[in-house]
Amino acid sequence: MxxxxxxxxxxxxxxxxxxxxxxxxxxxxxxxxxxxxxxxxxxxxxxxxxxxxxxxxAAKVSGKRGKKAQAASPQAASGSGRSKETLQAIRDWAGKNGYEVAPRGRIKAEIIDAFDAAH
Missing domain, CATH: 3.30.60.230 (Lsr2, dimerisation domain)
Incomplete structure (x- = not known):
């Protein structure tokens, strides 16, 4: 068959x-x-x-397909759009105000919101 x-x-x-x-x-x-x-x-x-x-x-864009554009400023290279210095200030403030935050990695949105509200 x-x-x-x-x-x-x-x-x-x-x-x-x-x-x-x-x-x-x-x-x-x-x-x-x-x-x-x-x-x-x-x-x-x-x-x-x-x-x-x-x-x-349209203007033709050459280069690798799917490549994301780099941040305009090296200061704003994080996913949050904040500089490394600002993120460190948020970590320092969070630690002094009773929040648990890791020394590296993503900072919870609620901590960033609390930092923004306090400043």
């Missing part, structure tokens, strides 16, 4: 089958999120036409 496995690509937009060689896998990014969509040729043409004016007006 023989078995034949058939792989069929489906257009992500309209759910119709994509004939071999007549579709496109389109990768794009929007607001920091990467996307991929498989489209039949007609829908790929519609996609191209829809984004064309935006692509023509």
């Amino acid at each position: 023989a078995e034949k496995l058939i792989r069929q690509l489906i257009d992500d937009l309209d759910g119709k089958p994509i004939d071999d060689g007549f579709g496109d896998r389109i990768e794009f990014s929007y607001q920091g999120t990467d996307y991929v969509i498989d489209l039949r040729a007609t829908n790929a043409e519609k996609f191209d036409a829809a984004v064309k004016p935006f692509v023509e007006a």
Whole structure:
């Protein structure tokens, strides 16, 4: 007994089958999120036409894909957007005011909020 496995690509937009060689896998990014969509040729043409004016007006960014932009200032390199010095001041203040805070790592939002309220 023989078995034949058939792989069929489906257009992500309209759910119709994509004939071999007549579709496109389109990768794009929007607001920091990467996307991929498989489209039949007609829908790929519609996609191209829809984004064309935006692509023509945009500045092309070269470099590694998915790489995040670096912080504008080395002082604001933490996830909280605060400098290392400010984070250390928060740790010092928290320790003196009865909060448990590790010498390194993330500081709880409630501690940062309390620090902000006190200053």
